[in-house]
Amino acid sequence: MSTELPLQGLRILELADGQGESCGRLLADLGADVVMIEPFEGSPARKQAPLFEGVSLYFETHAANKQSLCLDLNSGEGRQQFATLCSQSDILVEARRFDDAAERQTELKVLREQFPKLIILSLSDFGLTGPYANYRGSNALYLALAGVLARSGIEGERPLLPPGDLACEATAIQAAWVTLLAYWQRLHTHQGNLLDFSVFEATAQILDPGLGVTGSGAAGRSATEIAPYGRPPVGKIYPIFPCADGYVRICILNPRQWRGMCGWLGDDHPFTDPAYEYIGKRYKVIEEINALIADLFSQQKAEALVAEGQRRGVPIAAVATPAQVFSDKHFQARGAFTPIEVNGKQALTPSGYLEINDRRIGLRSRAPECGGNSDLPVHWRQASRSEGLEESSAKAADRRPLSGLRILDLGVIVAGAELGRIFADQGAEVIKVENKAFPDGLRQSSRKVPISQSFAQGSRNKLSFGLNLRDPEGLSYFKELVKQSDAVFTNFKPGTLESLGIGYETLKALNPGIVLVESSALGHTGPLAKSMGYGPLVRAASGLTGLWRYPELDDSYSDSITIFPDHFVARLAGTAVLSALIERRRTGVGARICVSQAEAILNTLATQFTRESLQNGTLKPLGNIGEFNAPSNIYPCAGDDLWCVIDVQTDEQWRALCLAMGRDDLAADEMLTSAEGRIAQREQIDQAVSAWTGTQDPNAIMETLQGKGIPAAAMQRLTEFDENPHFQRRGFFRHFVQPGFPETLQTENGPVSFSELPEPVINPAPFQGQHTRELASRLLRLGEKEIDVLVEKGVLETIEEDYKELVNAD
Numbered sequence: 001m002s003t004e005l006p007l008q009g010l011r012i013l014e015l016a017d018g019q020g021e022s023c024g025r026l027l028a029d030l031g032a033d034v035v036m037i038e039p040f041e042g043s044p045a046r047k048q049a050p051l052f053e054g055v056s057l058y059f060e061t062h063a064a065n066k067q068s069l070c071l072d073l074n075s076g077e078g079r080q081q082f083a084t085l086c087s088q089s090d091i092l093v094e095a096r097r098f099d100d101a102a103e104r105q106t107e108l109k110v111l112r113e114q115f116p117k118l119i120i121l122s123l124s125d126f127g128l129t130g131p132y133a134n135y136r137g138s139n140a141l142y143l144a145l146a147g148v149l150a151r152s153g154i155e156g157e158r159p160l161l162p163p164g165d166l167a168c169e170a171t172a173i174q175a176a177w178v179t180l181l182a183y184w185q186r187l188h189t190h191q192g193n194l195l196d197f198s199v200f201e202a203t204a205q206i207l208d209p210g211l212g213v214t215g216s217g218a219a220g221r222s223a224t225e226i227a228p229y230g231r232p233p234v235g236k237i238y239p240i241f242p243c244a245d246g247y248v249r250i251c252i253l254n255p256r257q258w259r260g261m262c263g264w265l266g267d268d269h270p271f272t273d274p275a276y277e278y279i280g281k282r283y284k285v286i287e288e289i290n291a292l293i294a295d296l297f298s299q300q301k302a303e304a305l306v307a308e309g310q311r312r313g314v315p316i317a318a319v320a321t322p323a324q325v326f327s328d329k330h331f332q333a334r335g336a337f338t339p340i341e342v343n344g345k346q347a348l349t350p351s352g353y354l355e356i357n358d359r360r361i362g363l364r365s366r367a368p369e370c371g372g373n374s375d376l377p378v379h380w381r382q383a384s385r386s387e388g389l390e391e392s393s394a395k396a397a398d399r400r401p402l403s404g405l406r407i408l409d410l411g412v413i414v415a416g417a418e419l420g421r422i423f424a425d426q427g428a429e430v431i432k433v434e435n436k437a438f439p440d441g442l443r444q445s446s447r448k449v450p451i452s453q454s455f456a457q458g459s460r461n462k463l464s465f466g467l468n469l470r471d472p473e474g475l476s477y478f479k480e481l482v483k484q485s486d487a488v489f490t491n492f493k494p495g496t497l498e499s500l501g502i503g504y505e506t507l508k509a510l511n512p513g514i515v516l517v518e519s520s521a522l523g524h525t526g527p528l529a530k531s532m533g534y535g536p537l538v539r540a541a542s543g544l545t546g547l548w549r550y551p552e553l554d555d556s557y558s559d560s561i562t563i564f565p566d567h568f569v570a571r572l573a574g575t576a577v578l579s580a581l582i583e584r585r586r587t588g589v590g591a592r593i594c595v596s597q598a599e600a601i602l603n604t605l606a607t608q609f610t611r612e613s614l615q616n617g618t619l620k621p622l623g624n625i626g627e628f629n630a631p632s633n634i635y636p637c638a639g640d641d642l643w644c645v646i647d648v649q650t651d652e653q654w655r656a657l658c659l660a661m662g663r664d665d666l667a668a669d670e671m672l673t674s675a676e677g678r679i680a681q682r683e684q685i686d687q688a689v690s691a692w693t694g695t696q697d698p699n700a701i702m703e704t705l706q707g708k709g710i711p712a713a714a715m716q717r718l719t720e721f722d723e724n725p726h727f728q729r730r731g732f733f734r735h736f737v738q739p740g741f742p743e744t745l746q747t748e749n750g751p752v753s754f755s756e757l758p759e760p761v762i763n764p765a766p767f768q769g770q771h772t773r774e775l776a777s778r779l780l781r782l783g784e785k786e787i788d789v790l791v792e793k794g795v796l797e798t799i800e801e802d803y804k805e806l807v808n809a810d
Contacts, residue, residue, distance in 0.1 A: 046370065
């Protein structure tokens with residue numbers, strides 16, 4: 001097993017100034033040599049809030065494991081040095097803020113022509129083209145325009161921004177996925193790439209997408225189908241109950257879980273009838289049932305409730321506070337946090353997003369001193385490691401990036417479906433191995449066909465192979481497939497593969513090059529490793545649920561409709577898989593990748609948790625305010641439940657806003673000329689801004705203010721996506737025909753709107769067992785009679801006769 005990190009030797013230049021640095025950080029964690037190119041006065045990110053005794057905690061958490069080189073890119077000498085570095089590099093991550101997108105695009109195209117093998121990731125607010133190209137963005141704006149804000153909060157209240165910087169952090173991981181995808185393509189074609197990556201569009205794909213896979217509670221419907229016009233009611237399916245020392249959340253969905261809860265309530269309650277094992281029956285009286293549970297939990301402590309729930313098979317988690325997250329025995333056992341020194345003080349910061357071969361992929365070195373690697377150009381004169389790995393001859397430019405890879409996909413529900421889907425979209429042969437005795441929950445549908453819209457979105461382009469892994473003969477055929485495959489994807493409860501006899505050691509013995517992904521709720525080790533992996537419980541345990549509420553309402557937890565981090569975790573795992581495949585080209589050895597969904601959330605909040613460890617009480621619900629400037633909030637507009645976000649970030653933008661509102665008096669107020677002064681008068685300012693926005697259309701406000709360089713956005717609903725001019729101009733949507741559906745289904749396009757990667761070829765999701773015969777013949781060399789016998793024995797499963805006509809018809 002290699003002791004090197006998978007991307008060791010990969011050379012990456014980073015030009016960023018406070019946006020997108022998590023992309024380079026993850027690639028650096030994975031072993032790449034990531035060099036920040038900074039001006040001699042230092043990157044603006046070195047001064048980005050929050051500060052601790054003058055030190056930017058954003059920079060400390062986003063520049064770790066990187067190197068620093070100072071260049072004056074406005075001088076001839078600096079530009080020449082930069083050109084030399086580009087000629088010696090594999091990837092350029094360019095995430096600076098420009099005033100003119102067209103000028104930026106021209107500059108990047110020149111670089112693309114000058115360095116034909118260089119992968120250039122251009123990460124920007126809205127992309128290099130389209131009607132929003134010159135708009136200024138921020139985390140709050142992306143959430144507003146991407147349809148997240150409109151659904152966040154609780155019924156009867158104002159919309160509520162999710163905590164932290166989820167949009168910025170999650171999309172940066174998608175940027176890392178796209179970057180390695182382009183690099184993998186380069187290894188086969190010798191061609192570089194210019195990737196026009198829009199944070200806004202990525203937010204619409206990775207945070208509760210309107211067109212993507214939805215969770216179990218959606219019953220197979222799309223997010224658009226179930227999205228209310230306003231905020232959803234307080235969650236009943238994933239309820240939260242007060243207890244003696246805080247709150248706990250439960251997720252009781254299937255009959256077995258209800259039997260555990262029913263027994264916990266005792267023998268004398270009115271819902272012991274077995275009919276209540278079915279969620280539809282139970283939901284009709286859910287308020288009465290929840291009242292009984294609330295009474296049972298009220299006098300007990302969270303830790304005891306979690307332990308008892310574990311014993312009874314009832315999915316449960318504490319709604320953790322930051323202090324409880326730091327002291328959590330499971331997180332401590334897993335080393336989820338690690339010490340880091342900040343200005344002479346010891347802080348705690350999340351240890352890293354994932355593990356590869358039982359090694360934490362995370363913090364190795366602190367953020368560098370400005371220009372601390374001035375001798376780097378000398379060291380980089382030697383060829384990079386990756387140059388010797390390229391194919392001897394280039395292939396066609398329209399090659400699908402992951403063609404030639406074969407994936408055995410055991411993943412289910414959202415995170416499992418998405419990981420296989422993003423590989424299938426890019427040309428990998430993804431074989432969904434499934435069995436009717438244990439169906440993927442996403443197949444549930446109110447339609448006459450066993451394919452929901454959610455399943456169609458998450459399993460498009462896949463092949464379905466019906467196989468009974470609990471039969472010894474079926475297991476032997478799976479092992480034969482492993483020998484011919486590149487990766488196995490799972491999101492089972494830890495230990496499931498071992499219980500089936502196909503744990504990593506077995507898989508590796510069959511195929512030393514196999515890459516195994518094991519995604520789980522809380523990780524594959526630790527006292528709570530085998531907890532049920534429901535997203536609402538993951539969010540509760542990681543502290544996200546406790547932060548996602550209105551500051552003035554203690555029990556207003558508002559994350560019941562989100563399915564974060566499922567789509568995000570799929571991109572995270574995908575990035576790790578590509579890094580392992582890149583390393584395998586050199587060593588011939590695969591890897592075991594383990595992802596904890598809870599720790600993925602912790603790492604998106606790395607800056608905030610690091611600050612909390614130094615300044616207790618800073619990590620708390622903030623509602624909709626931007627902590628470090630004002631005005632920065634959501635504001636009511638004319639009409640029914642219409643809102644806009646205005647996110648002033650500089651003193652110049654404040655003056656421009658005052659002029660736009662016709663408030664010369666505010667512009668002249670010396671107490672409001674600085675961010676500190678405006679924060680002190682936040683309430684007064686918000687009242688003035690609300691009075692102005694309350695009489696106007698939100699889209700008009702966005703257009704007016706963005707035209708003056710002020711970050712502003714209308715709150716967009718999922719039902720408005722089709723009419724969004726920026727989505728339309730940038731080819732955000734695609735359509736496909738799914739057999740059994742009378743209407744064409746709309747879906748998202750690829751993970752980056754414009755690049756030299758081919759667009760995904762979109763084929764429908766398969767019926768269960770649809771490709772069993774073809775795969776058994778092609779890969780297992782079985783004849784028709786042998787297949788018939790195995791189907792009769794229940795080892796193999798094929799598509800039901802009723803659905804063959806639908807497949808053939810389409």
